[in-house]
Amino acid sequence: DGGITQSPKYLFRKEGQNVTLSCEQNLNHDAMYWYRQDPGQGLRLIYYSQIVNDFQKGDIAEGYSVSREKKESFPLTVTSAQKNPTAFYLCASSVGLGGNQPQHFGDGTRLSIL
Amino acid sequence: DQQVKQNSPSLSVQEGRISILNCDYTNSMFDYFLWYKKYPAEGPTFLISISSIKDKNEDGRFTVFLNKSAKHLSLHIVPSQPGDSAVYFCAAIGGGSNYKLTFGKGTLLTVNP
Numbered sequence A: 001d002g003g004i005t006q007s008p009k010y011l012f013r014k015e016g017q018n019v020t021l022s023c024e025q026n027l028n029h030d031a032m033y034w035y036r037q038d039p040g041q042g043l044r045l046i047y048y049s050q051i052v053n054d055f056q057k058g059d060i061a062e063g064y065s066v067s068r069e070k071k072e073s074f075p076l077t078v079t080s081a082q083k084n085p086t087a088f089y090l091c092a093s094s095v096g097l098g099g100n101q102p103q104h105f106g107d108g109t110r111l112s113i114l
Numbered sequence B: 001d002q003q004v005k006q007n008s009p010s011l012s013v014q015e016g017r018i019s020i021l022n023c024d025y026t027n028s029m030f031d032y033f034l035w036y037k038k039y040p041a042e043g044p045t046f047l048i049s050i051s052s053i054k055d056k057n058e059d060g061r062f063t064v065f066l067n068k069s070a071k072h073l074s075l076h077i078v079p080s081q082p083g084d085s086a087v088y089f090c091a092a093i094g095g096g097s098n099y100k101l102t103f104g105k106g107t108l109l110t111v112n113p
Helices: none
Strands: A004-007 A010-013 A020-026 A031-037 A042-049 A064-066 A077-080 A089-094 A109-113 B010-014 B019-025 B030-038 B045-049 B057-059 B062-067 B070-078 B084-092 B097-102 B109-112
Touching: A004 A089, A010 A020, A020 A031, A020 A064, A020 A089, A020 A109, A031 B097, A042 A064, A042 B097, A077 B109, B010 B019, B019 B084, B019 B109, B030 B062, B045 B057, B045 B062, B045 B070, B070 B084
Parallel strands: A010 A109, B010 B109
Antiparallel strands: A004 A020, A020 A077, A031 A042, A031 A089, A064 A077, A089 A109, B019 B070, B030 B045, B030 B084, B057 B062, B062 B070, B084 B097, B084 B109
16 A cells, blocks of 8 residues: 555654654655654644755754655654654655645654653 | 644534534635644544635535635534544645645544444
């Protein structure tokens, strides 16, 4: 079945460590996104990528990095510079940009600090 | 500055009745509005969307109404089923950005058998 796979589902990080969250899609979508959700809050955009080898910062990119070397993959690295990394991270993809191309989400990765 | 607001944190309805979830927005340049449904520990699932040039869109039990003059939209679920119990997010896109969904904080819908 086509979809978006995020792994792992739960991730623990020690202080000062970088961790990488995986996102893979087999929907043949060009655009991919990373959002962060905090308790009682809506989703906030971290990074997005319109096509391979291109990505742009969202509203809260500080302390995060991404790469888009393949169409189907858009990994997110949470660096030690991110001061409050504990959150639920969601990856999404869409055919293209724009409101007439709904974004579809994976099941998320919950990151916690040890 | 919260551009998309869902003022009701929760809503409880009886099975078979209508559920009405509300959303207000401030940015008149938004050109699409979307509703997502989210179960605990899962990602949001796209439900239905509406273009700003429309005032109604229907898909099965789900209907979204848009009132541009009031900057208000609503999602109607008829009839409500226990499986509809979830958090519902209103989102908007446009207004100079064709990539970023701006989300409300969500409304927890509980449908009682």
